[in-house]
Amino acid sequence: MIIDLFIQFIQMLAVLLLAPLLTGLVRWVKARLLRRRGASIFQPYRDLVRLMHKEVVLADNASWLFRAAPYLIFATTWVAASLVPTFATGLIFSWAADLIVIVALLGSARFFLTLAGLDVGTSFGGLGSSREVMIASLAEPALIMVVFTVAMIAGSTQLSTVSVFMLSPEVGLRVSLGLALVALIIVALAENSRIPVDNPSTHLELTMVHEAMILEYSGRHLAVLEIASSLNLLLYVSLISSIFFPWGLANANAAPAELFTGFIFYVGKLVVSGCLLAVFETSIAKMRVFRVPQFIGTALMMALLAALLMFVTRSL
Amino acid sequence: MTPLLVLFGCLGTLLALMPVAILCRRFSFVSQLVYVTSLMASSTALGAVLFHLLINPTLASSLQLPLGLPWLGAHFRLDALSAFFLAVVNLGGAAASLYGMGYGRHEESPERILPFFVMFLVAMNLVVLADDAFTFLLSWEFMSLTSWALVLSHHRQRGNLRAGYVYLLMAGFGTLSLLLAFGLMAGSGGEFGFAMMRAGELSPGLAGVVLALTLLGAGSKAGIVPLHVWLPLAHPAAPSHISALMSGVMTKVAIYGFIRIVFDLLGSPAWWWSMVVLVIGGLTAVIGVLYALMQHDLKRLLAYHTVENIGIIFIGLGLALAFEANGLNALAALALTAALFHVLNHSLFKSLLFFGAGAVLTATGERDMERLGGLIHRMPLTAFAFLVGSVAISALPPLNGFVSEWLTFQAILVSTELPQWSLRLLVPAVGALLALSAALAAACFAKAFGITFLGRARSQAASLANEVDRLSLGAMLIFVVLCLLAGIFPGYVIDAIAPLTRLLVDGNMPVQAGEAWLTIVPIKQSLSSYNGLIVMVFIVTSASLSAFVIHRIASRKTRRAPAWDCGFPDSSTNTQYTAGSFAQPIRSVFGSSLFQVREEIHMPPQGSTEPARMTLRMRDLIWEKLFAPIEGLVAATSARLNQSQFLTIRKYLTLVLVSLVFMLMVVALWR
Numbered sequence: 001m002i003i004d005l006f007i008q009f010i011q012m013l014a015v016l017l018l019a020p021l022l023t024g025l026v027r028w029v030k031a032r033l034l035r036r037r038g039a040s041i042f043q044p045y046r047d048l049v050r051l052m053h054k055e056v057v058l059a060d061n062a063s064w065l066f067r068a069a070p071y072l073i074f075a076t077t078w079v080a081a082s083l084v085p086t087f088a089t090g091l092i093f094s095w096a097a098d099l100i101v102i103v104a105l106l107g108s109a110r111f112f113l114t115l116a117g118l119d120v121g122t123s124f125g126g127l128g129s130s131r132e133v134m135i136a137s138l139a140e141p142a143l144i145m146v147v148f149t150v151a152m153i154a155g156s157t158q159l160s161t162v163s164v165f166m167l168s169p170e171v172g173l174r175v176s177l178g179l180a181l182v183a184l185i186i187v188a189l190a191e192n193s194r195i196p197v198d199n200p201s202t203h204l205e206l207t208m209v210h211e212a213m214i215l216e217y218s219g220r221h222l223a224v225l226e227i228a229s230s231l232n233l234l235l236y237v238s239l240i241s242s243i244f245f246p247w248g249l250a251n252a253n254a255a256p257a258e259l260f261t262g263f264i265f266y267v268g269k270l271v272v273s274g275c276l277l278a279v280f281e282t283s284i285a286k287m288r289v290f291r292v293p294q295f296i297g298t299a300l301m302m303a304l305l306a307a308l309l310m311f312v313t314r315s316l
Numbered sequence: 317m318t319p320l321l322v323l324f325g326c327l328g329t330l331l332a333l334m335p336v337a338i339l340c341r342r343f344s345f346v347s348q349l350v351y352v353t354s355l356m357a358s359s360t361a362l363g364a365v366l367f368h369l370l371i372n373p374t375l376a377s378s379l380q381l382p383l384g385l386p387w388l389g390a391h392f393r394l395d396a397l398s399a400f401f402l403a404v405v406n407l408g409g410a411a412a413s414l415y416g417m418g419y420g421r422h423e424e425s426p427e428r429i430l431p432f433f434v435m436f437l438v439a440m441n442l443v444v445l446a447d448d449a450f451t452f453l454l455s456w457e458f459m460s461l462t463s464w465a466l467v468l469s470h471h472r473q474r475g476n477l478r479a480g481y482v483y484l485l486m487a488g489f490g491t492l493s494l495l496l497a498f499g500l501m502a503g504s505g506g507e508f509g510f511a512m513m514r515a516g517e518l519s520p521g522l523a524g525v526v527l528a529l530t531l532l533g534a535g536s537k538a539g540i541v542p543l544h545v546w547l548p549l550a551h552p553a554a555p556s557h558i559s560a561l562m563s564g565v566m567t568k569v570a571i572y573g574f575i576r577i578v579f580d581l582l583g584s585p586a587w588w589w590s591m592v593v594l595v596i597g598g599l600t601a602v603i604g605v606l607y608a609l610m611q612h613d614l615k616r617l618l619a620y621h622t623v624e625n626i627g628i629i630f631i632g633l634g635l636a637l638a639f640e641a642n643g644l645n646a647l648a649a650l651a652l653t654a655a656l657f658h659v660l661n662h663s664l665f666k667s668l669l670f671f672g673a674g675a676v677l678t679a680t681g682e683r684d685m686e687r688l689g690g691l692i693h694r695m696p697l698t699a700f701a702f703l704v705g706s707v708a709i710s711a712l713p714p715l716n717g718f719v720s721e722w723l724t725f726q727a728i729l730v731s732t733e734l735p736q737w738s739l740r741l742l743v744p745a746v747g748a749l750l751a752l753s754a755a756l757a758a759a760c761f762a763k764a765f766g767i768t769f770l771g772r773a774r775s776q777a778a779s780l781a782n783e784v785d786r787l788s789l790g791a792m793l794i795f796v797v798l799c800l801l802a803g804i805f806p807g808y809v810i811d812a813i814a815p816l817t818r819l820l821v822d823g824n825m826p827v828q829a830g831e832a833w834l835t836i837v838p839i840k841q842s843l844s845s846y847n848g849l850i851v852m853v854f855i856v857t858s859a860s861l862s863a864f865v866i867h868r869i870a871s872r873k874t875r876r877a878p879a880w881d882c883g884f885p886d887s888s889t890n891t892q893y894t895a896g897s898f899a900q901p902i903r904s905v906f907g908s909s910l911f912q913v914r915e916e917i918h919m920p921p922q923g924s925t926e927p928a929r930m931t932l933r934m935r936d937l938i939w940e941k942l943f944a945p946i947e948g949l950v951a952a953t954s955a956r957l958n959q960s961q962f963l964t965i966r967k968y969l970t971l972v973l974v975s976l977v978f979m980l981m982v983v984a985l986w987r
Contacts, residue, residue, distance in 0.1 A: 223870075
């Protein structure tokens with residue numbers, strides 16, 4: 001019990017500490033690919049510390065919701081991220097919330113973010129919020145359909161059980177899994193405002209979505225939102241790796257040595273996926289906003305197809 | 317027996333209020349008197365049915381009163397199913413009375429509302445209590461007529477007369493369908509008691525017809541697409557506490573009618589009827605929420621959103637039918653529990669949201685979201701209550717809307733057990749529709765809350781609004797608490813629903829009360845489980861912890877300054893996003909076929925100072941293709957028949973003779 005609690009606590013802390021590192025890594029690799037020197041991969045930590053110590057400049061008509069939203073967004077994202085197995089499957093609270101709850105928790109974070117975008121009443125904030133809900137209205141069903149597929153294969157919606165099942169040899173190669181993986185990657189790109197859906201490094205542009213919503217934030221509020229969006233990226237990477245690439249995940253009651261190998265594997269996966277993301281982002285151009293629905297619609301269709309295949313071919 | 321007597325005592329009190337309300341209409345105290353008494357009567361009734369539901373739910377007590385047709389009498393019966401729905405009705409009634417005590421003070425002509433309000437409450441109670449078809453239909457029609465009168469209480473406002481007209485037509489159509497359904501079930505014996513219908517066995521074909529008629533009759537009252545057209549017209553037209561009752565409670569009485577007839581009275585219809593219900597449920601959910609997204613009238617948005625939730629409930633009912641037809645009773649119980657849980661949830665948060673909309677209407681005199689904004693500063697408590705309602709209805713954890721949606725998803729996931737291929741193909745598609753409608757619902761309420769309460773005031777009325785009275789706020793806060801409680805202690809609600817599923821589908825979900833930490837486990841632990849309490853504790857702890865740590869170790873300095881807005885802040889409130897512009901991306905994705913959206917942008921020539929213009933054309937295809945022809949036909953026929961009022965006596969006599977001969981011939985041929 002104590003060990004389980006400890007592992008859960010370590011995972012919660014680990015995702016929090018590793019999240020800015022992943023963001024820094026992606027930025028650094030992107031910069032190198034563009035033949036720039038790039039900031040150190042630890043730059044996001046420095047940014048966070050700096051932001052935390054600055055004063056907050058609130059818009060005159062910002063309400064309490066505007067001030068509470070960063071913490072709510074951070075909390076829901078963190079709770080969701082701590083429910084995804086990173087290096088060990090034995091999460092003590094995984095029975096409290098399954099994959100559908102994780103999807104809904106991310107939905108809560110997005111809901112408050114869109115409200116925060118609308119709060120000050122500027123045109124940029126509304127622009128970001130209205131586009132965000134459009135993207136989410138397609139990405140969320142796609143994600144649920146991926147969850148259906150995975151749950152159907154593993155016979156459970158609990159992520160720890162799913163990971164354990166995916167490690168076992170009875171998974172085999174399935175068309176549905178491939179379709180679900182592609183759909184999940186597209187959803188992950190959209191939900192993390194990455195190219196080609198949104199550009200995370202853009203500012204002062206009419207095409208921005210995520211940055212437009214947090215435009216009025218400053219100081220510690222901005223820092224909290226930055227951590228939350230780093231956490232979101234880390235969450236999706238952990239989600240994809242724990243479902244589709246669960247190699248090296250330690251068991252629930254593993255020895256400390258195994259936990260350590262699991263952790264090394266996890267960091268390795270983060271590095272690989274960070275590099276892949278950077279390469280992908282560098283090699284593709286951003287889409288026009290109204291092309292995005294087709295892009296995410298593809299994910300929805302693929303995920304629906306995957307779920308249909310599973311429903312027809314297998315019974316629980 | 318006692319709860320039933322208490323219930324009738326309460327109904328009698330409510331009935332006695334009607335003459336009081338009419339006779340004392342000149343006195344100003346009558347409004348308070350009626351609302352206070354109805355609050356007490358509804359609360360007592362709520363206590364009585366909760367007692368029945370929680371203490372001895374398997375007991376069914378019945379009562380026969382010498383009312384109605386002399387050789388029939390009126391039969392009433394209180395079992396687990398009616399107790400559950402009576403709880404929903406009386407909770408809504410009590411809260412509406414409390415809200416009315418505050419809200420009703422601003423009413424110009426209370427005599428047009430009060431008598432019908434109490435009658436409406438009585439009628440809804442009687443529908444749920446009725447134990448024979450005659451009493452059921454009479455109460456049903458009574459419920460329709462009283463609510464129709466309430467829709468017309470502000471009959472001088474634009475559009476309300478038309479709303480009343482459409483509502484009356486649709487209500488008549490619905491009752492007719494139900495009448496035919498009961499007629500088929502009663503058979504040639506003409507036995508109208510529910511007990512006899514339950515015992516009787518219909519052929520599968522006839523059972524299908526009864527199901528279709530019930531779907532038309534109860535479905536039109538509940539608001540399934542495409543029979544929903546009256547609902548977004550009528551619900552917003554009534555005063556807000558009546559809107560809350562109509563949307564939150566009356567649609568649930570319609571659901572009760574469907575469940576009572578299809579699951580209780582009717583034998584088992586063929587399995588493929590569940591496909592019809594599932595398709596209707598899925599389409600209703602998505603089309604309802606898309607319509608809601610396009611509205612900029614706050615109350616109409618809420619009314620359209622009721623349509624979406626009815627769709628979600630029907631998805632659960634369709635799944636339950638499919639499982640039951642295949643003998644999978646435990647799974648049918650899961651699907652039915654999901655539907656019933658959503659019935660309760662929707663009655664909670666929809667009433668809450670309509671109360672909030674009513675508060676906005678009282679404070680600003682506006683329902684149009686394009687003229688609101690920034691109300692979170694002027695009406696903080698209403699804004700908080702509306703926010704909680706929005707989070708709950710968007711199915712976000714840890715509030716109650718999420719639990720019922722999660723249960724529905726679980727029911728969809730276990731539908732691989734179904735033997736029929738077509739159902740296995742259909743159910744995941746319906747699941748996708750449900751997921752889509754959930755995502756769109758969050759968008760819809762981000763819009764409803766964001767445009768109404770956030771941003772800057774778009775009109776003077778909104779900038780001068782004041783918080784509403786305490787009684788209205790109290791009614792809202794009760795629902796806020798209930799939404800939270802049902803969200804974090806869902807196991808108790810599921811256990812309270814278990815007697816209903818045992819009664820209707822002869823199966824029940826595992827008992828939840830014994831689960832550790834109040835977790836809910838729909839089938840077994842390894843498959844899926846959810847704990848709203850722990851999720852809630854986690855969120856609250858990590859949010860307050862992070863806020864505490866940051867304020868402690870980092871900066872806590874705050875400065876107010878003008879909004880930044882990328883360096884180009886505009887003092888005009890017109891440059892904010894509006895309800896229309898917020899929905900524009902979604903409109904362009906989903907609306908091109910459903911609404912035939914056409915946007916024309918007219919740019920002035922260069923150098924000209926005239927403004928650019930955008931024209932937006934949207935069509936309501938369901939109304940145009942389905943109802944406009946019917947409306948035209950009805951109008952043309954009635955215009956033609958109108959001439960028969962001005963005939964000579966000879967022609968009348970001929971008419972009478974011809975119809976008499978015709979009838980006699982029909983009778984002769986029939987024999």
